[in-house]
Amino acid sequence: SSALARISNLQRHIDPTESNHNKGGSDGFCGDLIKISPEVSEALSRGDAVVALESTIISHGMPYPLNLETAKEVEAIVRTNGAVPATIAILDGIPCVGLSMEELERLAILGKRVQKTARRDIALVVASRKNGATTVSASMFFASMVGIPVFVTGGIGGVHRHGEHTMDISSDLTELGRTPVAVVSAGVKSILDIPRTLEYLETQGVCVAAYKTNEFPAFFTETSGCKVPCRVDGPEDYANVKLKLNTGVLFAVPIPKEHSASGSIIESAIQRALKEARDKNITGNAETPFLLSKVNELTGGASLAANMALVKNNALVGTRIAVALAQLRK
Ligand code: PSU
Ligand code: MN
Numbered sequence: 001s002s003a004l005a006r007i008s009n010l011q012r013h014i015d016p017t018e019s020n021h022n023k024g025g026s027d028g029f030c031g032d033l034i035k036i037s038p039e040v041s042e043a044l045s046r047g048d049a050v051v052a053l054e055s056t057i058i059s060h061g062m063p064y065p066l067n068l069e070t071a072k073e074v075e076a077i078v079r080t081n082g083a084v085p086a087t088i089a090i091l092d093g094i095p096c097v098g099l100s101m102e103e104l105e106r107l108a109i110l111g112k113r114v115q116k117t118a119r120r121d122i123a124l125v126v127a128s129r130k131n132g133a134t135t136v137s138a139s140m141f142f143a144s145m146v147g148i149p150v151f152v153t154g155g156i157g158g159v160h161r162h163g164e165h166t167m168d169i170s171s172d173l174t175e176l177g178r179t180p181v182a183v184v185s186a187g188v189k190s191i192l193d194i195p196r197t198l199e200y201l202e203t204q205g206v207c208v209a210a211y212k213t214n215e216f217p218a219f220f221t222e223t224s225g226c227k228v229p230c231r232v233d234g235p236e237d238y239a240n241v242k243l244k245l246n247t248g249v250l251f252a253v254p255i256p257k258e259h260s261a262s263g264s265i266i267e268s269a270i271q272r273a274l275k276e277a278r279d280k281n282i283t284g285n286a287e288t289p290f291l292l293s294k295v296n297e298l299t300g301g302a303s304l305a306a307n308m309a310l311v312k313n314n315a316l317v318g319t320r321i322a323v324a325l326a327q328l329r330k
Contacts, residue, residue, distance in 0.1 A: 033126070036146055037098025040086045044147055047330055049083035049322040052097070052143035052151040052181070057311070058087075058107050059114045059133035060289040061154065062304065063296070068108035070308045072101075074152070074315045081319040083326075086148055088139045090117060093129030097146050107133060116285055119171045136183065137175035140248065144179045149325055151181050152318035154311040155219045156250070157288060158188040158197030161274065168284065169200060176248035177204030184251045184318035186310040187217035187224060191270050191291040194224045201250065210252045211317060217254035220261040220306050228252065235320035253317045259309035261302050269298035 036044070043050050053074060058067045071087065078085040086098045089107055096103065107114060110131065117125050117132030119141055125132035134142065136156045143151050157170025176183060188197050198216060201208055209230040210216060218224035232251070254260075273294035277283075282290045296304045 034095045034097060034142065034146065037086070037096070037100070039084055040098035040146075040148075043084040047326060049319070049326040050086050050148045050150075051078045051083045051315070051318050051322045052139060052148040053078075053085055053087040053315075054136055054139040054151070054153050055087055055089040055099075055107055055114075055133040056116055056135045057154055058104070059111050060116055061292055062307065063293075064108055064111055066304065066308065067111070068105060070311060071104055071108060073308075074311055075104075077312055077315040078152075078319045081316060081323065083319045083322045086143070088134050088142050089114075090122070090125045090130070090132035090134065092131065093126050095122070095126065095142055097142055097148070107131070112289065116289065118285065119175055135170075136172040136185075137170070140172075140175050140179045140181045140183065144181050149180070149182060150184065150318055150322040152184045152311075152314050154186060154307055154314065155189050156183060156185050158192040158194070159200050160287065161191070161193045163193055163196060166283070168287070170288075173197070173200050173204055173206075176201065176206045176250055179248050180246055182249045182251060182321060184253060184314045184321065186219050186255050186314060187252045189219040189270075189291075189295075190221075190224070190267065191274065191288070191295065194218060194226055198226055198228075205247050206250055207247070208250045208252060211254065213254055215254075217252050219310070220255065220266045220303060221263045222254040222257065222260055235317070235324040251317070251321070253310075253314050255306060255310040256313050259306050259313075261299065261306040265299060266295070266303060269295045269303065272298055 040050055058071050062070060075085040088097050115125050115130050115132045117138050118135045119137040122138055136153055140151055157172040160168040163169055188194055207230055208228050209232045210228040212233055214227055214231050216224050216226045216228045273291045277287055277290055
């Protein structure tokens with residue numbers, strides 16, 4: 001079919017007036033454009049816990065082969081703790097929910113050659129039948145379409161530093177404002193403007209809840225100096241918060257103490273990376289991947305180790321939330 005037909009077909013499936021919950025039929029297809037893996041499809045129709053996972057963290061967030069190793073470990077943690085992992089990506093123009101080992105490997109090896117796909121890029125990648133690694137915004141969108149209520153990542157995008165001039169604000173934040181999926185992350189990196197990110201989430205009506213703390217975590221470190229309005233102390237609390245709201249919820253889980261990186265080392269790496277991005281005029285959707293790689297490089301792997309540890313911890317907490325939620329629904 002033509003590119004236009006493919007886009008308008010996708011548009012039909014996105015129509016909010018249609019029910020967008022659990023379209024996964026036994027054929028493993030959602031409508032005729034989203035492919036749901038048999039394992040995910042079966043879990044959804046039984047009402048079992050499923051945890052959605054993004055793929056930009058694999059292609060653009062970490063170098064090969066540590067990206068593949070982390071992706072496999074995260075899926076294993078989800079399984080061990082009683083849920084089915086559903087990694088989301090667009091392969092040859094087909095949005096896929098739940099990837100095989102071969103598909104995961106393909107994405108990890110392709111790395112930055114895969115198109116980074118935020119919400120606005122979905123139409124382009126589908127129409128041109130490209131491979132796309134979905135960011136938080138695009139992954140939440142597909143998770144919601146097929147009826148997965150919980151999504152785990154490392155860190156989300158936010159308001160960039162100087163965002164008051166550039167208006168570079170991640171579509172992750174607007175997606176949280178309109179898509180009812182619970183996002184589990186370790187807060188946002190201080191490559192971003194954390195106070196303005198929280199202001200923007202407030203504007204979008206997003207509940208930001210921190211896990212066992214009153215402070216919003218800053219990804220590599222447990223603290224950011226910013227307070228959150230909501231604190232939760234267990235997965236059941238999370239599940240309860242989630243049930244009462246119609247927008248997204250951001251659950252912020254601080255990095256475990258034993259893995260937190262030295263705040264001052266990270267901060268100086270971030271300052272250098274930001275300066276280099278400005279000098280090289282790297283802006284827009286290239287900025288986040290550039291800063292992530294640069295900070296990893298400048299900290300000699302210390303930040304990468306912290307990154308891997310916190311994603312795994314988020315997967316554990318997110319799976320517990322998904323399991324608690326599935327029990328509440330049964
Ligand atoms: N922050 C991280 N690691 C990541 C990302 C953000 O610490 O891998 C990725 C996520 O996929 C997120 C995206 O959704 O970057 C945000 O990109 P942007 O800033 O261009 O909106
Ligand atoms: Mn941006």
